[in-house]
Amino acid sequence: MRGAVLYGPRDVRFEEREVPKIIKPTDAIIRISATCVCGSDLWPYRGINPILQPTPMGHEYCGIVEEVGSAVTSIKPGQFVIGSFFASDNNCPNCQIGYQSSCQHKEFVGDAQAPVVRIPLANGTLVATPDVPSADMIPSLLTLSDVMGTGWFAADAANVKPGATVAVVGDGAVGLLGVLSAKQMGAGRIIVMSRHESRQKLAREFGATDIVPERGDEAVTRIKDLTAGIGADSVLECVGTQESMAQAIRSTRPGGSVGYVGVPHGVELNGEKLFYAHVHLHGGPAPVRRYLPELIDLVWNGKINPGKVFDLTLPLDQVAEGYRAMDERRAIKTLLRP
Numbered sequence: 001m002r003g004a005v006l007y008g009p010r011d012v013r014f015e016e017r018e019v020p021k022i023i024k025p026t027d028a029i030i031r032i033s034a035t036c037v038c039g040s041d042l043w044p045y046r047g048i049n050p051i052l053q054p055t056p057m058g059h060e061y062c063g064i065v066e067e068v069g070s071a072v073t074s075i076k077p078g079q080f081v082i083g084s085f086f087a088s089d090n091n092c093p094n095c096q097i098g099y100q101s102s103c104q105h106k107e108f109v110g111d112a113q114a115p116v117v118r119i120p121l122a123n124g125t126l127v128a129t130p131d132v133p134s135a136d137m138i139p140s141l142l143t144l145s146d147v148m149g150t151g152w153f154a155a156d157a158a159n160v161k162p163g164a165t166v167a168v169v170g171d172g173a174v175g176l177l178g179v180l181s182a183k184q185m186g187a188g189r190i191i192v193m194s195r196h197e198s199r200q201k202l203a204r205e206f207g208a209t210d211i212v213p214e215r216g217d218e219a220v221t222r223i224k225d226l227t228a229g230i231g232a233d234s235v236l237e238c239v240g241t242q243e244s245m246a247q248a249i250r251s252t253r254p255g256g257s258v259g260y261v262g263v264p265h266g267v268e269l270n271g272e273k274l275f276y277a278h279v280h281l282h283g284g285p286a287p288v289r290r291y292l293p294e295l296i297d298l299v300w301n302g303k304i305n306p307g308k309v310f311d312l313t314l315p316l317d318q319v320a321e322g323y324r325a326m327d328e329r330r331a332i333k334t335l336l337r338p
């Protein structure tokens with residue numbers, strides 16, 4: 001089979017790889033229905049995270065179970081399943097309180113931009129849909145593997161409540177699905193920080209009520225102006241830079257919450273400023289597995305359509321163009337079909 005391999009900055013190749021096989025009795029083999037490029041794939045793609053050797057890519061996946069190991073009982077061949085980028089046993093103390101992305105036995109699934117993938121800890125990791133979905137539902141189901149689960153965690157960690165005023169920092173796919181999540185959780189007002197017209201349009205479709213194109217100090221001033229000088233109740237930080245994190249904390253009202261899911265690159269917090277900010281901070285790699293049953297239900301019943309974030313669909317053999325389009329911001333998110 002052929003799959004995506006990153007060799008160096010802006011050098012993704014589609015090349016021959018070994019077909020994955022069952023290694024442990026707890027593994028499952030999935031034939032991928034759709035996979036995609038993640039915003040976080042762009043960090044190594046741009047050379048910001050060093051690439052030390054040719055590295056298979058891809059951590060968002062859904063598809064049909066092809067084979068299961070002898071210890072796998074929760075799913076069976078022929079079922080359509082979705083899992084997180086962190087395989088988890090869904091059983092240890094950290095999993096039991098809903099932090100499967102801190103599972104004591106977690107394993108990263110990092111080679112899903114391929115026709116077939118091996119998923120460890122299949123019993124805990126994979127969740128089957130009620131039936132094999134129709135083709136038009138697959139993009140939305142695919143988002144549950146990471147980007148939608150991460151947007152949902154951002155909103156959950158930011159403690160979004162019915163009627164709340166929410167601000168979202170970042171208009172990438174996660175930020176946009178953070179808007180959708182906040183709307184679904186009943187937010188009264190959703191302010192998105194965005195400068196890109198196509199992204200603003202999708203944000204409004206997902207439930208944004210206000211757009212703030214400013215950045216830094218000016219953005220904070222605008223959020224304060226829009227909230228009677230107080231700040232937002234809940235702020236979703238979906239970028240991971242020093243500027244975006246500072247902007248998120250400063251846009252939050254005293255007693256409010258920041259949910260941060262942007263993978264930090266060079267973020268440092270000033271203890272004294274944090275002390276006087278009086279905000280709750282909660283974030284990290286999203287425990288996507290916790291949300292899968294609920295989010296599958298919402299997609300299955302047509303309540304949400306997060307698959308709209310894919311504005312480019314390519315055959316998997318054009319994966320390099322998929323990365324390029326996102327790198328150059330010509331696409332919000334690329335879906336790949338094997």
Ligand SMILES: [Zn+2]
Nearest residue numbers: 038040060146
């Ligand atoms: Zn991802």
Ligand SMILES: [Zn+2]
Nearest residue numbers: 092095103104
């Ligand atoms: Zn666990």
